[in-house]
Amino acid sequence: MPSLSHEAVELLEDLIRYEVEDKAIPSISYALVDRDGLLAQGHIQRHDRRFDMKADTCFRIGSITKTFTSVAIMQLVEKGLVDLDLDVSEYLPGFQPLNPFAGRESGPYGSQISLRKLMSHTAGIVREPKSGHYLDAHRPPLADTVAELATSTLKQDPSAGIMHYSNAGIAVVGMVIERMTRKSYADYITENILKPLGMHDTSAGMAPGIRERLAPADMWTLEGDSPAPVFSLGGSPAGNIFSTTSDMASYAQCLLRGGFAPKGDTIVSPASLREMWTPIGKRPAGHDKALNGYGLCFGVGDMDGWTSVGHGGAVYGYASQMMLLPQAGFGVLIFATLDFANQIASRLAGDGLRIALAERGMGRLPLRTQIPPPISEDQLAKLPGLYRHEASGEVVEVKKKDEKLYLMGDGVPLQIRPVLGDDFVIDGRIYGRGADYPHMHVSFPASGGLVWNDQDWSRVESLAAERVPPEIAPHLGEYGPDFNITYLTYSHGELKCLIEYFCTHKCEPIDALRFRMRGLLYEEEVLELDAVDDTGRRGIRVGPMFLERRRTQAAA
Incomplete structure (x- = not known):
């Protein structure tokens, strides 16, 4: 069986262990594969956690589920049962969302709501459905969710080819699978992907026994961490698969082998994978620049000149990443058990792939993590407070919590840590090294102000009470x-x-x-x-x- 050297595994686990302890993540699990099999896998728990991590310990893979939905659809395309470019109402009669852009189309792609558009998030469908959405703990039947979407209003012009992420749209794709196969989404995925790949510890939905095998995960705010709620999501085709590192390694290996199972059985054709991994449409401003585009439920990006494909997942305490380098033949899975830790999972996925490449003489090893200098008592005392941007009047706060500093900017708590003197860098649970975020650097000039977002902010002691409009x-x-x-x-x-x-x-x-x-x-x-x-x-x-x-x- 192929494997990584002891030194390579030690480096990867040291990089993971640093993040687990530094960011107080309950656990991070990983698997590295090539076309021939599993190279390495493991579980790293925080020093104060004692969950018995076993071979069948499972994780919520979140939106990596969408890639299974894409494989299923391409199986139906290969059988001639569906056409990616026909209006989806051909398969779901009556599915006709209101299109307020009809008659004033802004792009060349037509007004039809097709499977290709739904799977590339260019159909203009709302992000979440009316029921079965991310904030809904009641799991309605998929048919009910899609029936509500059938008369919803599009938020974007489907002719424009602009990507706007939509879990609701993938629910519709799942409904097409159910209608065309006369099987539930879970049964079809199990029979045609999971069983052929030997993924016996994987479930499309919360099957009996899953909860007991589920690695504990945490939600968090600045006020503290708490156990993540566990319930089965609606809209299953978008994000409700539970799996293990070994099972997901088998899935990744299949994709790296052109869609072939280890014994030569075809799960999906190489031609279908090529189509799934071809970017479609345009990405709106502000989207993750690490991705060149998005294909059919797969993100397509670049890592050190290698084309990467894969998907991340985020669902109530679980942050996951699957990243494949098809040309090099390597893949990695990362499962972190902390909400909103996706950027950390992505960073470690890149580290894992670089280690695998270096082992084969195809790249350089990543550097070991450098521990940042401590925040001084003087900085902890003087830096917290309010800072105002003179031109816009916008105010941001630097907040102290548990001997750490946070810049409350861009709608999220950005942990800041010293680099040298009064120069800081954003490095925390949300953004850190290698993050696709344009404003990583923060400094505090001697004048008592703040430099961030390429702008100067002045210290203010207090703010006048703001008049809220009576209608709001x-x-x-x-x-x-x-x-x-x-x-x-x-x-x-x-x-x-x-x-x-x-x-x-x-x-x-x-x-x-x-x-x-x-x-x-x-x-x-x-x-x-x-x-x-x-x-x-x-x-x-x-x-x-x-x-x-x-x-x-x-x-x-």
Whole structure:
């Protein structure tokens, strides 16, 4: 069996162990493969964790699930059962979302909602469905979710070829699989991908015994960490597979072998993989620049000149990454058990591949992690506070928490650490070395200000109370379920929506009670205030998602 040298495995595990301890991640598990088999795998737990990590310990792979959905669809294409470019209503009669761009198309790709567009996130479908969305712990049947989407309103012009990530769109793709095969999504995936690859510890959905085998994961805020909620997501084709490092290694090996199982059985053809790995459309401004594009449920990027393909996943405490170098014949899986740690998983995936390449004389080994200098007592005392940008009036805060410093900027808590003197770098659970984030450097000049985002910020001692418009004030507060609270606030003349723990979106007015969201996850979704659902509950809508006003806020 092929393997990595002891020194190579030791280097990779040292790099992983540093992140586990430095970022206080419960565990990180990995597998490295080439076309011939497993090169190395392991589990690194934080020093104070004692979960018995076994061969059948499983993880939520999140949106890596989408790649299985793509393989399934391409199997149907190869059998002549579906056409990627026909309107999906050919397979789902009545699926006709309202297209407000009809008659004023902005691109050359036509107005049809096709499988190709859905799988490349260029169909213009909303990010999350009305039910079965990421903030919904009740798992409705896939047919119900798709039936609601059939009459939804597109948020983007499907003729433009612009990528806007949509879990809802992949749910529709899964429904096509069910309709054309007359099997449930889980049964089809199990029979046609999992069983042929010997992935016996993998489940499309939370099968019996999964919960007991699931590696514990944490959610976090600056106030502390807490156990991640565990429930089966709706819209299963977009992100609800549970798997192990060994099973996912078998899957990655199959993809590296051109879609062939170890004994020569074809799971998907090399031609189909080539089509799946061809970028489609354009990526909007602000998207991950490490990716050159997105194909059919696969991201396509570049690592040290090698073309990379794969996908990440993020679901309630689990951050995963699958990265393959098809030309070199190597693949890596990383599973971290901390919410929003995807950038760390991606960084370690790159490190793992570089180690494998170096072992074959095809690249250089990554450097061992350099421990940053400590923050001085003087810096911990003097740097926290409010800083204002004179031209825009925007204010950011440097906050001290547990002897660490955070810059509360761009809607997320950015941990900052010294480089030399008063020069700092962003390096924490969200962004760090190698991150695709343009404003990594922070400094504090002797004048007492802040330099960040290529701009100067001045220290301010306090802020005058801001007048909230009377039409907005009654709607500020908390919405949604206990396990994932959404917050509406108002600052610097703008309504802000903080959703999925960290992602603050600026909200631009459309009309009296509707706003266009601008931010990391829900870009261009419509936020509706004072919404009422089918049962008379009051709250807000983000796209089609209804989030009820929390009782403590309503009472206030």
